[in-house]
Amino acid sequence: MSEAHAQPESAAPGGGHESRGPSPLTRMLIRLGALFLIGALLFVFHGIRYYLTPWSQAIINGIVKYTYPHTGQKETTVLLFREENLQQLKEPYPVSYERHAMVVDALASFEPRAIFMDFVFMDKRDGIDKLQQAICDAQTAGIPVYVAVIRPMEDPNKTTAGEPKPEKAAANEKGSEKPRPWLFPCAKQVSAQMAPVYAASGVLTYAHRIAYEQRVPANPDAAGDKSAGDEGVRHKRVSGKGVGAKGTDKDTVVEKEFLTTPAFAMASALGKLEAGERQDMEIIWGNGVPKVNTKWMAECARSGSWFAHLVSIFADNPLKTSKLRCPYTRTVSVAHLLLSSNDPELADLVHGKAVFYGAAFDLTGDRVASPVFDELPGVYLHAMAYDNLVTLGKNYKRAEREFLTPSLAGRQISIPLTGVVDALLLLVTVTIVLLVEEPPLPVQKFRKRFTQISPSRKRLVLGLITALVVVSVYFDQSLLAALGLLLLMVAITLLDLVPPAERAPESLQAFVVRRLLALIVPILAVAAFVTVDRGLGLEAALLLIAVPGYFLYRVVVGRDMLFAATAVLLVLASVVLVSPPVNLGPRNVIAYVAFFELARKLLKHADDVAVQYRELRDRHREDSEWGWAQPIMPALDNVFAVCRRTVAVTESKRDSKEEAHARTAVPA
C-alpha cells in the first residue's frame, strides 16, 4: 500500500517532473497493459500455472469427491483381462479370438446394456469366426458391441452408410490405398485414438471423435457428406483436388473421415446426447473406490506415516502423494467372469450396464495418467468418460468451446473460448488491483459518495450480490450470474475494501493479540491439516483446512478485505464457467489469486523504485548530471511517473487525502 510514501504530489519536491508525465488515464492504461502482459507471460509460459496446477487440481479433486454423483458409476463396469488371468486361464498372449469369443458370450449371458471391446483386431486368424459369431449373437440379443480401431476399417461388402457398394464406386477405388477390411460385420467400430491435447486444468482431454484423412480417387458422384448414423463411422469428403502433399495426384481428393470415440458412441445410443452437443470432453475423474473393488484389489487405503506424507506433499507434488491405487469404476476380472457360476455379484455388475472390456497386460503400453489415480489401464479412460456423460448428461465439461466471429475479410474465424475466458479472468484480476489500490480520478470522485456507508452495510451489499451469483448458478442462469459477477467487481471497486476510515486506532493490546494470532493460527492450522489429512485425505485437508484457513488468516489477521473479495470473485467466476450452459472444465483459480498477490507486490515495488528515482531526481535536477543517461532522462521521467502511485489512502485522514489526490492527479 506504500503508505510511507503517501504524500500529495503537489506538495512533493520535484513535482515538475511529474507534471510532465502522462495523463492519469494513460498511466492507468499503461499499468493495465503491463500487468496484463506480465500475467499473460506467466500463464502462457507455464510460470504460475505450472507450479500451481497440482494444488488447484488437488482442490478440484476434493470438490469432486464430495459433489460428483455416483449415477454413472452404477451404470458402468470395467471387465479387465489381467496379466494373472492369462495364467489362470492357460491363455497365451496375445489372447486368442476363441477366448475373446468366450468372454463376449459370457458377458452377453448377463444381458449388459452394451459392450465395448478395447482391443484392436487387425488380422484374420484362426478362431475369428467364433468371435464374429459371438458378437453377432450379442447383437441379435439386442446388445450392441463396439470394437476399437486405430484407423477406420472398410467393410468390403458395404459402404459406410450401410448400403451395398455400387460397382462404379468400387472400381474407382482401384489403385488407391485401401483401408484394412473390417472383420466384424455385427459390431460398430469406434476410435481408440487418444486426443492429443490437454485441457486447461491438466486433465486428459477425451475427444468426441477423431478425424482421419486419406487420399482417394476423385469421384464427383461420391462427393459430399456421407454418414453412417450418429454412432458409427462418418465420412466427410473435402473438396479440392490433390490438396497439399508432395507429387500430388491431381485425380485424387483428400477424404476426411470421422470416427466417434467409444464413450460418446455408447452415450449417444443411450439417448444422453444430441448430435450438436458433442464436443471434446475434459474428464472429471471420480474420486473414491467402490466397495466391490476394495474386496479384491490391494492398497486401496493410504499407507505410511503422517509425517512422511506431509513432507512428500510439500517437497514433491501434492497430487502424486494423494493418488489412489484402486479405480473409481466398478471392476470385475475376466477370471472372475469365466471361472464363476451363479455368482450374484457378477449379475449385479454386468446386467443392464455398459461394460468396458479391456486389458492390463505387462509390457503392452495402453496405460493412462489421471489426476486422481496412479496409472490406469487405458480402458478406464473410456469408462470414466462414459461415466461423465451418464452423470452429467449434456452438461459434461468441455475441454474447449469455440465460437465463430466474422473477420474483416468476410470469413468466419474460430476463437477458442478457454483462451478468451482465461484472458478475461486475468483482466478482471488486474483491473481490481488497479481500480481499488489506485483508482483513477472519476472512480475516486464516484467512490467518495460511498465512503460514509457503514462497513456492515458494505458487507451486506457484497453478500447480497454474492448470493445473487450463487442462486443464478444454482438455477443455471449463467447470464444473470455473469451480470452478478460484473456487479460484484464494481461493488468491490466502489465500496473500497481497504480498512474503513471509521475504525479506531489499534490499541496496544489489540496489536499484541493480532501478532499472537499470526503465530498461533498457522500452528493450529498445520495441526488441523495433519489430522484431517490423516483421517479424510489430502483433498479434504485442503478443502476444509488449508483454503478456508488461509482465507481467514488474510481477513482476520491481515485484515485484507480486498484479497477476500477478489478471491471470492474469482471462485464465483470459476463456478459460473463450470456451470451450464458454459460447462467448461475447472479453472486454475489458485493461479489467478497468486497472480493477484504478485500484481500488488509489483505495484508496490514499482512505487518504491519510482520514489527512489524522484528523490535522486530532486537532488540532481539537471539532465547533464546523469552522464551518459542524459538523452534518455525525459523518457525515464515518464517511465517512473507511470510507476509512481498517485493515490495514497491512510486510515485516519482518508477523505482529505482523497480530495488532495483529486486535485493533484490532474496534470498541471
Next chain:
Amino acid sequence: MRGLPCRRSALIVFVLLVTAANAAEQRPTQVTKLRTPKVALYNCPDGAKKLKEVTQQEFVGKQESEFRGPWLIDPKKEVDGSLLPVTIDGKEYCVRLYSVVTDTAITATSECGALVAANTPKSAATRGVGEDCKPNKK
C-alpha cells in the same frame, strides 16, 4: 497335563472334520438351470470341441428327453478351469461355468490383492508372444 495333547489332537480332528463337512456342503453337486437359451456341451477336459447344444426346453422338458436336468456334476474329473464336468444320461460332457446355474454358487476367489492402478516401470522392450502358456488345442 498328559491328557492335554490328546485333547488338542481331538480338537484338531474335530475342526478338520467340520471344515471338510462344510467344504462338501459348499461344493456344487448339480446343474439346476441353464442361464442362456442354448447351452453348448463340449468334450472334456479342454472343451475344444462343441458336441451338442441343449435348449431350455430340452433341459426342463419331458421325462424322455436325454438332456433333461438337473445334470450331475462330476467332482473328481479334472477339466479346464472355465468348464464344469457334468454327466448327462450316463455320458460325460463339459459345460462353460457361466452358462449354467449350479445348486451352490461358484465364485472365483483366486484374485486377491490385485494392483490395478500403479505406476509401472517403463521398459524399452516389446512383449514377445506365446511364452509360458501354450495355446488351447483344438
